Amino acid sequence: MNPYRILVVDDEEDLCEILQFNLETEGYLVDVAYSAEEALKLDLSKYKLLLLDVMMGEISGFKMARMLRENPKYARIPVIFLTAKDTENDRLTGFNIGADDYISKPFSIREVLARVKAVMRRTAVAEAQPEEEKLLE
Template sequence: MAMIDMNANDKTAKIRILVVDDEEDLCEILKFNLETEGYAVDTANSAEEALGLDLEVYQLLLFDVMMGEISGFKLASRLKKNEKTADIPIIFLTAKDTENDMLTGFNLGADDYISKPFSIRQVAARVKAVLRRTANKEEAPEKELLVYETLSLDTTRIKAAVDAQEIALTKKEFQILQLLLENKGKVLSREEILARIWKDEVYVLDRTIDVNITRLRKKIGAYGKNIVTRLGFGYCFEV
């Protein structure tokens, strides 16, 4: 593979990239050429080794799919469930190029999928493209994400998920869960919930809240137990 001979860019000099692949030679080739582009590059030869690093410091992650006990897919899934690493863009580098494999990668939140064998020039171009898209996202208003363990609520796109699996909530259920997550550990009275969620709707009974809470508990699975009732006071999302 030929080395890319391009001048480093001041902007890329601050961008940190982690390459995770069990092929040490490939890691070194990618590291050398991406550093020539001006990036700061670290490598790891297994998912286990990568998990021992402070992953929050990276602006881009390049993962091989086929690695030991923890595959690149599993590693990506773990990081997407952690709010501190969920937004770091990921590119998969893999010999698995079937449509199902590619869909799996993109469904896990991957930003690109490059099939082996590839040229270093191709990788460099795709890296630049992903970082450019990421920069554009950062300039846009940040999405509001409420997270508790693997329960997440995206208040920008109005989506709820448990263990990275989207769950269908009604508008009122979504709003109740949002209110509870925004006030974790705080008991909210029925009157306060009514005032915040139902606002100007006139004929709403306390029982309406109870019914919505019951449905919500079932839909969020194991996290239903976190929504506790304080008799005579109201509801609380307990952590």
Template sequence: MENTNGRILIVDDEEDICEILKFNLETEGYTIDVAHSAEEALMLPLKCYQLVLLDVMMGEISGFEMAKRVKADEATRHIPIIFLTARDTENDTITGFNLGADDYIAKPFSIREVILRVRAVLKRTQNLVPIATETAVNIINYEGLELNLDKKLVHIDGVEVAFTKTEFELLQLLMENKGRVFSRQELLDRIWSKDVLVLERTVDVYITRLRKKVDAYAQCIATRLGYGYYFKV
């Protein structure tokens, strides 16, 4: 049975720390998920969390960079962030708070301190944070690229961009199946009406349109030579 005190995401590349935090916070009644990199965390439905415990020094995407992306996305900017890091200089602390962090805990830390700060942040923000589930808001997003499936709208870095019905459905299919390669024929079968004669090259034309419209995210609509197209993250 899922705990009810709130759902928390721990993002840290040190597995031992993640296990200790997960065990102790679950004992306190929280539901805990773990990601060992910012890249892994950004693939999760972040809007369903009430708090993120975030390490700063990780792989290619730092905790600071992940926080920046979370706060830039309208669907996740409300989520409180507590930084957990060995970097405790004044400049790092200021950077963290400027990015919208709600607290900053330096390593090594005591578990009791973490629990107390988690309680304090959740108590302070509980009226501001919508208790969401993965399906509560019907939105697919990758970084600043967002599809609202209910309103059939596409926003790119906060700006609405006009898409035709076919363009929207094609992008939706690719984003819902990130990493999966679709052949041209598969895309034709899924997106286009069986009553309409459409050539495989039509898919290439629409892929070119999508790349132009998603602008900075064009590289995400990738080609697997000889096989088809996929959404690359």
């Protein structure tokens, strides 16, 4: 069983349901928020990954990610954008904000799962490095 908790933030309920089902099938613990405002009311520090839509209500996914990157408590939480905004400028904006990956809609759920696993692997390696460095001292 996978101990990682993921937050899906998207205003499309059907898409959230599909993502939640497939991620839970892979063993992840998944919560859903249907807006950035709803997500920002949660204790985000318990999540190992955020899947964010860009185009949502008052606070866009870009704005939410920017807010997270500016907050030391949440700055290191990996973010993958899942969005219909697929121009080169959109992708570059996402990466410049600090996205760990950017997936354009429509997408293959298998590809999303593979990218989630890849980000989780990189995060686990990055988190383990300080411990390894301590052991070498």
